[in-house]
Amino acid sequence: MSTYFTEDHEWISVDGDTGTVGITKYAAEQLGDVVFVEVPEAGASFGKGDDMAVVESVKAASDVYAPVAGEVTEGNGDLADAPETVNEDPEGKxxxxxxxxxxxxxxxxxxxxxxxxxxxEGL
Amino acid sequence: MADQTTETLRRTPLYDLHVEHGGKMVPFAGYEMPVQFEGVKPEHLWTREHAGLFDVSHMGPCFLFLKDGMGEPGGHEKISAAIERLVPSNIAILKPGQGRLSVLLNDQGGILDDLIITRMPGIDGMLYIVVNGAVKVQDWALMEEKLSDVASLQKADDRILMALQGPKAEAVLADHFPEATDLTFMRCAYLQKGDEKIMLSRSGYTGEDGYELLLPNNAFGTGLVKELLADERVKPIGLGARDSLRLEAGLCLYGHDMDASRDPVEADLGWVIQKSRRERADFPGAERILKAFSDGPAEKRVGIQPLERAPAREGTEIHVNGERVGIVTSGGFGPSVDRPIAMGYVRADITAPGTKIDLMVRGKARAAEVCALPFVQPNYKR
Structure with missing residues (x-):
């Protein structure tokens, strides 16, 4: 399993032909306290770089882009009730x-x- | 505010202190201002529990005073008559040191700005006025144009204007100025410490008890701010938390929750127009505004409580049965109430608290209802 990163601070951890996607620790720290996450539902398909999800902090809403093209097999439903998980464990849960x-x-x-x-480090 | 990056941004006298305290600096109203220090949510909660220090030096403090007759009997009535040409509030009735919120109106009764007008304590014929940073140039030009026959304007935005807000603000400030304890909400004292002159008013824009201080831009002024920041009860607070605090308190942000297209009745600020002024009908746009009072406005500013977790930001359309009935003008997440909150304008028949509405967030209808403001009860010291 390999993990890749985008310049827009998404990560994708690839196992076979399926990848798990999230935002990086750096992005989560920059956003501050996450209060809402809108994740895509299973079946949605995206081109590389398309708006795929939205993450909202107290301050503002930010788009999350698809790091690769493909079809969503599962959205993380746990984030609906626990958006703070994005701050606590951005590159895990x-x-x-x-x-x-x-x-x-x-x-x-x-x-x-x-x-x-x-x-x-260069930012 | 088109393309602020190409403009030369101004810095307030506290710029270096912000950077020293880890402030994330962003362009705002023509200045480089701290949007946050440790984070919007912790700063917001700190202010509600302790004391937060805000740099508001980008705003427009000024003094409006009589060209002739300052300090003479009747001076206050004369300077009040001048400013009352532009605002619909009763300024003449203010006691020395008393301030009140008002609005600057255009000839159509549209709101050009909101401002605090205070009767200078100790001398008749002078008002201390604080206008918004983003529109101060226009505001001041208007005052100079319309009032130059009797009044002069001294701008004071080269000084330090700071706010100390929160339940511990009084105790913190009393260590420096014992006079602070004696002031009640919207009362102002003029203090002289040696050669230094300070305007101290018990006011702010967070819904908390607190103070605004106009300080000289010198070693005394910055030194006082440093001493306040060194107090363990005080933390520096950025614009992000200033916005979430004022939204929870139900307070309007000029350019968002009101602008020149809105009159005070629509903006639910009719209370700034006292009965005597309504009877005299002698303010700009009186015809439209008095009609809005008697007939009710076509739209009105209301509180909006999203019933789902998605925040609705400024510009979100408000629908009922698929029909557009209004728009969100401020919206986000309230850290103290721990849920999304918003305010906006809706059609007159939608304004009753409890009315069900849909917020169109990214194309999806999210359930919400109209609610009373504020979201957090104020802790002003009356």
């Missing part, structure tokens, strides 16, 4: 959805953990 990749080639342009760390 705070995952947003699972997505079946339509083209694993979409992963090629994404960063690995080291590259993403360097990217964040």
């Amino acid at each position: 705070g995952w947003f959805c699972k997505i079946k990749l339509s083209d694993k080639g979409d992963l090629d342009g994404l960063m690995d953990a080291d590259a993403y760390k360097t990217f964040c």
Whole structure:
């Protein structure tokens, strides 16, 4: 299983042709206290870079983009009642959805953990 | 406010202190201001439980005073008559040191700004006025244009204007100014400490007890702010929490919850127009405003309680049975009430508290109802 990162601070952890998607620890810290998350439902499909989910802090609503193209197999329903999970465990229990990749080639342009760390340090 | 990034942003006298305290600086009303320090939610909750220090030096404090006859008997009546040409409140009736909220009106009765007008204590013929930062240039130009026959304007936005808000504000400030304890809500004292002059008023925009201080932009002023921040009961608070605090308190943000297209009755600010002024009908746009009083406005500002967890932000359409009946003008999450909250304008027949409405959030209808304001009861010291 490998985890990839986008410049928009999403992560995708890929196992076979399915990926689990969420927002990074860096993004969660920047947002502050998350008060609402709108995750996609199973069956929804997205192109790479499409608006896929919304995360709202006290301050503002932010779009979350699909890191790869594919079809959602599961949304994290637990976030509806516990949006704070995104702050507590952004790269674990705070995952947003699972997505079946339509083209694993979409992963090629994404960063690995080291590259993403360097990217964040430059922000 | 088109493309603020290309403008030269101003810095308040407290800029370096904000950076030192970890403030995340953003452009706001032409200034670089801290949007947050440790986070909107903890700052908001801290202010409601302890004391929060806000830099509001971007706002427009000023003094309006008589060209002739300052300090003479009748001076207050003369300066009040001048400002009352532009605002619909009874200013003449204010006691020395007393302030009140009012609105600056255009000739159609539309709201150009909201402002606090205080009768200067100790000298007749002078008013201390604080207008909003985003529109201060226009406000001041209007006052100078319309009142120059009798009054002069001294702008004071080169000084420090700060607010200390929260249940511990009185105890904190009394350590520096014992006079603070004697003031009640919307009362103001003019203090002189050595050569330094301070305007101290018991007011603010969070729904909490607290004070606003106009301080000189010098070592004394910044030194006092540093001392206050060094107090363990006090934390610096950014614009983010200022916004969530005022929204919970049901207070309007100019340019959002009211603007030149809205009159005070629509904005549910009819109470700033006292009976004597309604009877005299001698303020700008009196015809429209008095008609709105007698017939009721077509739309009115109301509180909105979302019944689901999704916050509804500014610009969210309000629907009933699929028909658009209004719009959200401020909305977000209230950390103290721990749920989403909003306010906006709805058609006159929708304004009763408890009326069911739909908030169209990203294309989905989210259940909500009209509710009374505020969301958090104020703790003003009357």
